[in-house]
Amino acid sequence: MSPATAVALAWTVFLGAHLALNGRWWPWLAVSLLPPPLFAVVPLALLAAAAASESVPGAALAAGCLLAGWRENGLNTGALKRSSRQTAGIRVVSWNTQHWNQGREPDRFYAFLHSLPADVYLLQEYLNGFEGGEVWDIDDEERLRREFPGHHLSIDNNSVTLSRFPPAGPPVPVGACSLRVDLHTPDGILSTYNVHIPVQLTVMNPLSRAFFRDMRRRHGARLREYDALVADLLANPHPFLVSGDFNTSAAIGDIRRMPKTAHDAIGANRSLFPASWHARRKLRLWRIDWVFTSAGVRVRQYAFRDPGGLSDHLAQDVTITTTPIEEMNR
Structure with a gap:
């Protein structure tokens, strides 16, 4: 041999x-x-x-x-196809804020959000704290309403959903880390899922028993979050958009748990090797932030936006169009 x-x-x-x-x-x-x-x-x-x-x-x-x-x-062969020139539609910005604006200037934080004028914002990590330690709930609702007077605000599960479209009902916590908000759009109800799957590992001695206990615990927590998300998606009669920080690369099998009705939107991205993390490094590593859509929702444009040091995650900037329910049922 x-x-x-x-x-x-x-x-x-x-x-x-x-x-x-x-x-x-x-x-x-x-x-x-x-x-x-x-x-x-x-x-x-x-x-x-x-x-x-x-x-x-x-x-x-x-x-x-x-x-x-x-x-x-993690390669995106869809980037080789001719891109759509259509920009009209519903603009969605999804971003892991990395503990909101903790330790940073709030004005810069909100200026970045305003630089991406979206119809819907899906923002994760509405909390303060530090890796591997205690986290604290925060209350920035007053400023959120002041900064986005034309948006409806939903907060739960450490997630913030801001939408120009009125909600079709109260926000629905999904698992312990994600938030579903159904929106009244011109073409009918669109369900948005603001997702944050727990990270896999804590930085510690990889040869210690504590490391393996923590990894097993986190594995169980991740499965519970995926199971709750998938169950809600399968029971949802509405078209949906799922986006957020999955803490899952293309090489991690957990992403295969997403149902077949949820289509990866990355084909609309123009990068052959799209990367959403680490935003503070010149060399981006790989994608751990995802967008999925159902039938009736078409992704027209999809790009990652540099947050200028405000987070270790790039923001996902997506434009979608939806098909009216009556046309889908024909």
Whole structure:
């Protein structure tokens, strides 16, 4: 067996374990934090090595790994398609504010939001605190109403939804970390889901028992949030838009829990490798913030906006159009 074939075989075994265990076995959560591009870079490098050494088995294994792990690599082939020029529609801005405006200038915080004049804002982390420690509820409602007098305000589950469209009912907490708000739009009711899935790990000694206990606890919390979200989506008769911080890259199997009725909107983004995190670094890493839409909701434009150091997450800026219910039922 040639060295190229041996390495390709080893990667094949690893990829098989990853696809089988990812999102199903909690210890694999640490492995799934690998950078998504590796699932394209490694097979391509193996393919090149196999070609150089004229190893047919190695090339076959590398090509198979590239195809089998394609969904894990975070590449957006939709960026290669011709983009839509239509900009009219409902503009939605979704953003993990990273503990609201804690430790920063409130005026800069609100100026950034106003620089993205949206019909609907889905804002996460309406709280103060610090990683791995205590968090505190906050009350910025008075300023929110003053800054956005033409919007309806819904607050729950540490999430803020601001909308120019009136709500069709009271806000609905989904799980412990997300918020559903049904809106009366010109084409009928649109359900918006303001999502924040808990992070996977706490930074601590990875060889300690506490690390593994914490990872298992967080895995359970993440599953509960995904289960609550999926159950609500499947029972919802209205068209929907789901957006927020999923703390889930393309390489983390938890994202596969989203129902088939929820379509990833990334094809409307113009970046071949879209990244929403880390916003404070020159080199963006990968996407952990997502937008999903149902039938009857079409994403016309989708971009990530730099918050200028206000958060470690870029803001998601989406323009959608909706289809009237009567047309959907024809």
